[in-house]
Structures are given as structure tokens and as C-alpha cells.
Amino acid sequence: MDFDLIVVGGGPAGMLGAAAAGAQGLKVVLLxxxxxxGKKLSLTGNGRCNVTNCGDFEDYQNHIVNNKKFLYTALHVFDSCSLTGLLRELGLRTRVEDRGRVFPASNSAGDVLKALQKYLEQNRVEVRLRSEVERVLAGNGRVQGVLVRGKGRVSGRSVLLATGGMSYRQTGSTGDGHRMALELGHNITGPFPALVPLVTAESWVKGLQGLSLKDVLAQVGDGKRAIAKRRGDLLFTHFGVSGPVILDLSSFLTREPRFPLDLKVDLLPGLTCPLVEEQLQQLFAENPGKSLKNVLGASTLAPQRLVYVLLGLSGVEGNKQAAQVNRQERGQLARVMKNLALTVLGTRPLNEAIVTSGGIDIREVNPSTLESKIVAGLYFAGEILDTDALTGGYNLQIAFSTGYLSGISAARERSEG
Ligand SMILES: Cc1cc2nc3c(=O)[nH]c(=O)nc-3n(C[C@H](O)[C@H](O)[C@H](O)COP(=O)(O)OP(=O)(O)OC[C@H]3O[C@@H](n4cnc5c(N)ncnc54)[C@H](O)[C@@H]3O)c2cc1C
Structure with missing residues (x-):
């Protein structure tokens, strides 16, 4: 045997798994x-890397969208405190921002990568770059090694597949691990895009490209019932809507596509409709001679660029003087501001998704060790597994936690075997 553990994929899951196994004394190679x-890791959090979330276990359960129970052990064995503690030991300080989001104090994803590389070096992991694994070799129900394109066979007692999801393919996550697992008898769920922008039908959206709405309440429904509701920032794009609130909503929509769906945006979630009407009345009373469109545009109730859309949708003439706006018109305006309606035609393609929902069927993986139930010595970690979470640092924590658990499980199996 060349190695105790062969790790396929040098993303956060693979790096942590390889180093954790190395720390237990295993001879490890990372391909x-x-x-x-860490090509994808370098892009995270707009280059700042929202490396984890310091929320408690319940908070994690509320933010993991698919197969949260499967992650119980991984998240217990290596939680966000374990991660920030490890990063501190490696010389990287972190800082907590709103909603428990944790970033490196330097605001640099590159520094997270450097810390992980140091961890690999400390634990004598051999890193081989430009090494594309084509196949996992197995016989008699157990892994034997891998085949590297143009470089031949590497033998190993265990193999950890940490090849990521199937989005942002330019970073290397092209679904190779899914294919290799399929060849070994595993089933794959999906893939589905998650944390992905939504495409909408309304033509007025295009004119608002680049406009960001702060702290709105967005709700998606199918006409009969609400499917999901989230609060946060929304961004208009040339094709529809994006921004944290939309990305989070999208994760609840793509497993059973039933498009078109209704999207309702409440621009003022802190105020009831009668209160919005009251504020409009006060605003118009304070600026009686000015035009409605100017008064609204200068107010804090709606961003200037949205005023024309609000006026158009409510059917109120923007050039009339504020003093002339009657009660019924105020009511119409307030209702549109509390209920800006859009039609969701679908999502942007999988490659534009921040994460892939779906992956290795978790029923075929032991949640206590992350070892395959089909092929002994085969482990999975990170986005390749059928788990995904909302924005906020949860997805990277899943990658780190599952990477760690698989690494120490491989070490335990070797010491017992
Ligand atoms: C733009 C963007 C921003 C994001 N921001 C955040 C954020 O701020 N916080 C957060 O929690 N999550 C964020 N995510 C999600 C997070 O980056 C991923 O969930 C995480 O990187 C998954 O880690 P992984 O190790 O499983 O896979 P990856 O990071 O995708 O790594 C997989 C690695 O495997 C390699 N590989 C694939 N096939 C082979 C093969 N055949 N042979 C050898 N190597 C192979 C790939 O080249 C790649 O390096 C973001 C994602 C994107 C796209």
C-alpha cells in the first residue's frame, strides 16, 4: 500500500479530512x-470567506435545508468553535459579524486557505496538484486505490471522495466524484441548483438592474400555499432577482419544480399596511405642493428607482400633487409596497448555483463515520453529499465538519483493523 488514506479533492472538506487523518498518524496523499x-474557497464570501457560523446546534438545524439529521455526528464532533479554535492555532484570527457569520479578521479568503495549507504541512500530508482522479479502484467490496489520469495507479487502504458539488465548474467541481461513486454502486440524488438567483417574468425588473432593497420580507407560493418565507436583502438583476434573501428562498424551490411560482415582496416588513398608509398620509401632508413621484422618491419608504414601478403597479398618477392623493390611492400604494408581486419562471442554471443540492444518497453512508455502506474504506465529505444549507457560513462548516469526521474515522478504522 502506498498510503493509508487517499483524499480526492483539495477543497475545504478534502483539506481538513486529509490533515485530520495526518494528525492521527496516517500516511495521507491529497490529489x-x-x-x-481551494479554488472555490478563494471565491467565497466575495473573497472575504464567511468561514462558519457561530450559531448553536439548533440554529444549524434551522439553516440546513436537506438531511440535517444525517449531519448530527459530524457537527457535534467538529463544530464552529472547533474550527475557529483550529484556525486560531494556525495563526488566523476570526471575527463574528451580524447573524453569527464568522469571517477571517483579515477579510481574506486567501488567509483561510493559507491556514489550511499550514495544517496540511504540519501533518505531513503529501499534496499532489494537477492530479485528476479518473476512477476509484475496488475489489472484494473494499477500496484499493485510485487511478490518476496520465499518472497511473495510487494504492491506498482508504479513499475519501471530497470532489465537491456540480456548480461553478470552473473551480474544479464538475461532478467527477458523483460519477465515480455511481460506478461503485452508489445512487445520486439530483443534482439541483441551490442558493441560486431566480428568473422572473415582469418586464419592469430589467430596468431596476443593480438596485438593492434592504431588509425586505420575500415569500414564494404556488397560488394555494406559501412554500417559503425569508427576510433579508434583495437585488434586482437583468433576468430577475438575487441577493441573500432570494438565494435562501431558492433552496426550498428546486427539488420539486412547480414553476411558475408567485413571489411577494414586502418592502416594509416592520410596518402593517394601515401604518404604511398613515406614514404616506403624513408624508403627503408635509409636502402638499410637491409632485407625488418626487415626494415618494425623496422619502425613506421606497428607493427612488422603484417609485415609477410602484406608481405604475398601483395605477396612481405620479405627477399629481401630494395633497391631491386621495384615501383610496394611498391604500393602493400601501398595498403594492407591502405586496410587490413577481412571477418566478425558474432558477438560473446549476452552474450559477452557490451550492449543489443533492449528491451521494445519504442512506448509503454511515452518518457516524461517513464511510460508504456499499464499499468498505470509501468515505465521503463536503458538498458531494446530499446535504445543503442556507447562506451564513453553514455550507463551509458542513464541509469542514464532514471532512474532519471522515478523516478521523479512516484513522480509527485503520487502528482497529
Ligand atoms: C461564489 C461562491 C461563494 C461561496 N461563499 C460561501 C461562503 O461565504 N460561506 C459558505 O459557507 N459557503 C460558501 N460557498 C459554498 C462553499 O464554497 C462550498 O460549499 C464548499 O467549497 C464545498 O467544499 P468541498 O470541499 O466539498 O468542495 P469544493 O470546494 O468544490 O472542492 C472540491 C475540489 O475537488 C477537486 N476535484 C474535483 N474532481 C476531482 C478529481 N477527479 N480529481 C482530483 N480533484 C478533483 C476540485 O478541483 C476542487 O478543488 C460559496 C460557493 C460559491 C460558488
Whole structure:
């Protein structure tokens, strides 16, 4: 045997799994097909890397969308405190921002990568770049090694597949691990795009491209019932809507596509409709001679660029003087501001998704060790598994937690075997 553990994929899950196994004394090789480690990690959090979330276990359960129970052990064995503690030992300080989001104090995803590389070095993990694994070799129900394109066979007692999801393919996550697992008899759920922008039908959306709405309440329904509701920032784009609130909503929509769906945006979630009407009345009373469109545009109730849309949808003439706006018109305006309606035609493609929902069927993986129930010595970690979470640092924590658990499980199996 060349190695105790072969880790396929140098993303956060693979790096942590490899180093954790190395720390237990295993001889580990990390095979990465790119010419550098952590290509996707470098893009995270707009280059700042929202590395984890310091919420408690219940908070994690509320933010994991699919197969949260499967992650119980992984998240207990290596939680966000374990991660920030490890990063501190590696010389990286972190800072907590709103909603428990944790970032490196330097605001640099590159520094997170450097810390992980240091962890790999400390634990004598051999890193081989430009090493694309084509196949996992197995016989008699147990892994035997891997085949590296153009470089031949590497033998190993255990193999950890940490090849990521299927989005942002330019970073290396192209679904190779899914294919290799399929060849070994595993089933794959999906894939489905998650944390992905939504495409809408309304033509007025295009004119608002680049406009960001702060702290709105967005709700998606199918005409009969509400499917999901979230609060946060929304961004208009040339095709529809994006921004944290929309990305989070999208994760609840793509497993059973029933498009078109209704999206309702409440621009003022802190106020009831009668209160919005009251505020409009006060605003118009204070500016009686000014035009409605100017008064609204200068107010804090709606951003200037949205005023024309609100006026158009409510059917109120924007050039009339504020003093002339009657009660019925005020009511119409308030209702549109509390209920800006859009039609969701679908999501943007999988490749534009922040994460892939779906992956290795978790029923075929032991949640206590992350070892395959089909092939002994085969482990899975990170986005390749059928788990995904909302924005806020939860997805990276899942990658780190599952990476760690698989690494120490491989070490335990070796010491017992
Ligand atoms: C733009 C963007 C921003 C994000 N921001 C955040 C954030 O701020 N916070 C957060 O929690 N999550 C964020 N995410 C999600 C997070 O980055 C992923 O969930 C995480 O990187 C998954 O880690 P992974 O190790 O499972 O897979 P990946 O990071 O995708 O790594 C997989 C690695 O495997 C390699 N590989 C694939 N096939 C092979 C093969 N055949 N042979 C050898 N190597 C192979 C790939 O090249 C890649 O390096 C973001 C994602 C994107 C796209």
C-alpha cells in the first residue's frame, strides 16, 4: 500500500479530512486536479470567506435545508468553535459579524486557505496538484486505490471522495466524484441548483438592474400555499432577482419544480399596511405642493428607482400633487409596497448555483463515520453529499465538519483493523 488514506479533492472538506487523518498518524496523499488548492474557497464570501457560523446546534438545524439529521455526528464532533479554535492555532484570527457569520479578521479568503495549507504541512500530508482522479479502484467490496489520469495507479487502504458539488465548474467541481461513486454502486440524488438567483417574468425588473432593497420580507407560493418565507436583502438583476434573501428562498424551490411560482415582496416588513398608509398620509401632508413621484422618491419608504414601478403597479398618477392623493390611492400604494408581486419562471442554471443540492444518497453512508455502506474504506465529505444549507457560513462548516469526521474515522478504522 502506498498510503493509508487517499483524499480526492483539495477543497475545504478534502483539506481538513486529509490533515485530520495526518494528525492521527496516517500516511495521507491529497490529489487535486487543479494547479492549486481551494479554488472555490478563494471565491467565497466575495473573497472575504464567511468561514462558519457561530450559531448553536439548533440554529444549524434551522439553516440546513436537506438531511440535517444525517449531519448530527459530524457537527457535534467538529463544530464552529472547533474550527475557529483550529484556525486560531494556525495563526488566523476570526471575527463574528451580524447573524453569527464568522469571517477571517483579515477579510481574506486567501488567509483561510493559507491556514489550511499550514495544517496540511504540519501533518505531513503529501499534496499532489494537477492530479485528476479518473476512477476509484475496488475489489472484494473494499477500496484499493485510485487511478490518476496520465499518472497511473495510487494504492491506498482508504479513499475519501471530497470532489465537491456540480456548480461553478470552473473551480474544479464538475461532478467527477458523483460519477465515480455511481460506478461503485452508489445512487445520486439530483443534482439541483441551490442558493441560486431566480428568473422572473415582469418586464419592469430589467430596468431596476443593480438596485438593492434592504431588509425586505420575500415569500414564494404556488397560488394555494406559501412554500417559503425569508427576510433579508434583495437585488434586482437583468433576468430577475438575487441577493441573500432570494438565494435562501431558492433552496426550498428546486427539488420539486412547480414553476411558475408567485413571489411577494414586502418592502416594509416592520410596518402593517394601515401604518404604511398613515406614514404616506403624513408624508403627503408635509409636502402638499410637491409632485407625488418626487415626494415618494425623496422619502425613506421606497428607493427612488422603484417609485415609477410602484406608481405604475398601483395605477396612481405620479405627477399629481401630494395633497391631491386621495384615501383610496394611498391604500393602493400601501398595498403594492407591502405586496410587490413577481412571477418566478425558474432558477438560473446549476452552474450559477452557490451550492449543489443533492449528491451521494445519504442512506448509503454511515452518518457516524461517513464511510460508504456499499464499499468498505470509501468515505465521503463536503458538498458531494446530499446535504445543503442556507447562506451564513453553514455550507463551509458542513464541509469542514464532514471532512474532519471522515478523516478521523479512516484513522480509527485503520487502528482497529
Ligand atoms: C461564489 C461562491 C461563494 C461561496 N461563499 C460561501 C461562503 O461565504 N460561506 C459558505 O459557507 N459557503 C460558501 N460557498 C459554498 C462553499 O464554497 C462550498 O460549499 C464548499 O467549497 C464545498 O467544499 P468541498 O470541499 O466539498 O468542495 P469544493 O470546494 O468544490 O472542492 C472540491 C475540489 O475537488 C477537486 N476535484 C474535483 N474532481 C476531482 C478529481 N477527479 N480529481 C482530483 N480533484 C478533483 C476540485 O478541483 C476542487 O478543488 C460559496 C460557493 C460559491 C460558488
Amino acid at each position: 487535486e486536479k487543479n494547479d492549486r488548492l
